[in-house]
Amino acid sequence: MKRSLGQGLLRGEGTAKRTANRKEDHLRICLEKDVEAKKITAGFEDVFLIHKALPEINLEDIRTETVFLNHKFSAPIIVEGMTGGTEKSVTINAAIAQAVEELGLGMGVGSQRAALEDPSLERTYKIVREKAPKAFLVSNIGGPQLLMEDSISKIKRAVEMIEADALAIHLNPLQEVVQPEGEKFYAGIIDRIRRVTERLDVPIIVKETGGGISAEVAGMLEDAGVACIDVAGAGGTSWAAVEYYRAVEQGIAFSRDLGLMLWDWGIPTVISLIEVTRSTSLPVIASGGVRSSLDIAKSIALGASLAGIARPVLLSASRGYEDVKRMLSSLIAQLRSVMFLVGADSIERLRKAPLVILGRTAEWLRARGFNPDEYARRSWA
DSSP states (O other): OOOOHHHHHHTTOSOHHHHHHHHHHHHHHHHHSOOBOSSOOOSGGGEEEOOOSOOOSOGGGOOOOEEETTEEESSSEEEOOOOOSSHHHHHHHHHHHHHHHHHTOEEEOOOOHHHHHOGGGTHHHHHHHHHOSSSEEEEEEEGGGGGSTTHHHHHHHHHHHTTOSEEEEEEOHHHHHHSTTOOOOOTTHHHHHHHHHHHOSSOEEEEESSSOOOHHHHHHHHHTTOSEEEOOOBSSBOHHHHHHHHHHHHTOHHHHHHHHHTTTOSOBHHHHHHHHHHHOOSOEEEESSOOSHHHHHHHHHTTOSEEEEOHHHHHHHTTOHHHHHHHHHHHHHHHHHHHHHTTOSSHHHHTTOOEEEOHHHHHHHHHTTOOGGGGGGOOOO
């Protein structure tokens, strides 16, 4: 007999305490363990921006401002949703929120399921709006949670909790299939996504969590009415790895072995970014293994509206607000330097900068019917 996640929750499965414990595990493991992809990369090493020996611009005149979903950003950078629902997450979310507010960026929170199950945990998320009254904030709920009974009212509550400017629905089938207590309920999710886009007043962003999004799935999401896709491709933090460590700690051999086998599963970020931008007209966030301003510049030149960063910011946030602000400020300054070297004095011109795609990335794209040579034949910005 078919069973929905909502039915399971009504029977008391996946209680608030278990959810909070998982969040504590995830946060601790991401801070303490090696959870990066091992044999797969995001693909940025295969992308080469073309150096312009005569940039014909001055560094001091370069502007990094951009507009995303009708909100102005000082630079095309967003801190991906990572945490909430635990005591430690309060200080981490506060540090990130204060930094993005002062720098004119944006951020998401981790899945708000914990607070929907236990309202006493709402403060671990609400702190972001307290610290960032003007920043672009993204609420977060998992795809399987759309199957909850009365899901629309719960999702609206999640958005109101942080006075969010957008809602992210995260897709994490890889994590769920490895997770010992994972909820492997994905039948009918696209119809629920369509329903949410019709019923909510804020833009809907659908994001992966390290597995990437293909052209086929991107087409389904565009048809469902979402406002943006966050590819969150393979090559950065591996959630199969995170669940591998949890399985080891719990002594669950099957999940341990599955996590080890699927550690590097997914579509690399650069490939996913190109597949989505070439097959839809939606704005796209490039995330998954974004580790430098050079990666950010390449992402924008490949068609991304923003680049998202997660674990490096998490590590900085564990050391406090000043460390986060210093890191993000450095990224913005370094981005301007890269833009200078390609002769782009604005983000719009950076989007037109020519680049060359080589190696396995180019081979993969050609096998999937995309032409990587198109990017190299652009006119100079």
